[in-house]
Amino acid sequence: MKLATLRNGAPDGQLAVVSKDLKRFTQASAIAPTLQSALDQWDAVLPKLQTLSAQLNSGDIAGKPFDASMAMAPLPRAFQWIDASAYMSHLERVRSASGSKDEELQAERPIMYQGGSDTLLAAHDDVVVPSDDLAVDFEAEMAVILGPVAMGSGIEHTQDAVRLITICNDVSLRRLVADDLQGGFGFFHAKPSSSFGPVVATPDEFGEAWDGKRLGGKLQSRVNGVMLGQPRTEVDMLFNYPQLIAEAARTRSLGAGTILGSGTVANTHDEVLPIGTDGIGFSCIVEARTAEKQKTGKAVTQFLRAGDEVAIQFVAVDGSTPLGEIKQTIQIAD
């Protein structure tokens, strides 16, 4: 089942069921007005939403044409956005780039940060930044949306917490990272509003590619139409989703509708840009720059500037793109 949040002028939008091929939708607000309200009473509404989805997919309900630009972020504002860092290659490259004092990798326990979640961006929203002189970067990630998780839940319980899956662009202002970290309180200004895919899908949509722990496929990132990366999402993911969720719930319970990001998807390799058609590449620019610097002595790939376009899509094993596309243009605030 695929769901979207459609613009209706209200801050949380309205819930819609989207067809498997992302071409049609039908409103679901009679079942639950918003995605958050559906997540609040998931067991009660799931069968009704599934029935509606089956009717839409079979053609019993004609529906209306779906266009990704109609969608807000699945949760336009969420009560919790936790971004983890499950792919070690990303951490290695980024830390090398920023000259972090703490070079020791967190290979024993995943690290994660609280992101701001009151103004999440839609898949086709512009990314508005205060200036493009801040080393504007994207980070292509997978994200899961959770049901409630009790404090101290072990991984035997957290696997069932994954309700929905989507893609994410964790916009990052690299020039502000050092400043944020120097303050000692963690990321803040360097991590403005993140963006999410036009639809969310239940795990069963992915068949065997979702094994309850990881999702198999590729996450492709393009900048101005040129492929920057297409790492596999199930490869080099040191911590899987049940482990990430259990870690997030160590000292607190997680409310229904918590969004958990995988961290920038990254595979280990020593390529530089441009990558060939079967290259792996990178899910953010700073990794490409680090690899370039290490291999050739000079970082060539530029950070994003006003007018640049970033596109991100998840490509399933069969070549389909079941979660649609994030496609955003960088803009400077007035």
Next chain:
Amino acid sequence: MKLATLRNGAPDGQLAVVSKDLKRFTQASAIAPTLQSALDQWDAVLPKLQTLSAQLNSGDIAGKPFDASMAMAPLPRAFQWIDASAYMSHLERVRSASGSKDEELQAERPIMYQGGSDTLLAAHDDVVVPSDDLAVDFEAEMAVILGPVAMGSGIEHTQDAVRLITICNDVSLRRLVADDLQGGFGFFHAKPSSSFGPVVATPDEFGEAWDGKRLGGKLQSRVNGVMLGQPRTEVDMLFNYPQLIAEAARTRSLGAGTILGSGTVANTHDEVLPIGTDGIGFSCIVEARTAEKQKTGKAVTQFLRAGDEVAIQFVAVDGSTPLGEIKQTIQIAD
């Protein structure tokens, strides 16, 4: 005007207007079902809520008896919880205690972190922690709840963003702080769910004590009935609310209902515990321990253990306690 969120079984509770003396309430859910919904359409609902408040305070509406234990957190789950650190004495003492590598104080720009906001605690909820061997501490703070703030708003615009004021207990697990900071992503496990006062009040409730920038009064903290601190809230507050809000909005807009904490209220002095009746003391235990260690060579005050009770109240210039009391007992999770 004072508002509260009453328990009704729903995750966001229901909105009520509370009398000035905190003794009576009347439901306001016909005007706005929840506090968040009121904040979403503040200009439209404010006059109606004010009329209801005037009727309740005059006795035209009898209302029902209000008890702080009926209240959930004002926003039981919020889309944004930002905790700043506006009082430098707190930072100085805490950093000295934790042996932070970064001793340089952020005197030029306030530092702040994103807190988890999906499971905020009520004023009289137990504070449930995974273990009381984690150096469990409280932090007594003031907090403001905001209307929408555009990215890059200057302090000339952010002053008007303060809609409501309340008190806060930013529960901290000191033993996990170093671990969180070592990861390089900032606070996470060390800062579980924060707690908020039983009511919120509009700034006009405080008369001249609210000058649009700071709120004058004392914030009293007691542990097991013994006064630990009563620093003045307007003294030694290096960054005022409009400055904190502008800083929070540097690279993002802030949604309606953003909660912004002042940071642990602290005044400069060299007392140790116990403080005399007119002493200033501390709004958290780690500060008391640092002061003790510096003055006597030994930290005496103990961190919180299961069964310990923390009580926090804001005392106005006239001796009244217009925001009620946070009163919580530490409990260990099952």
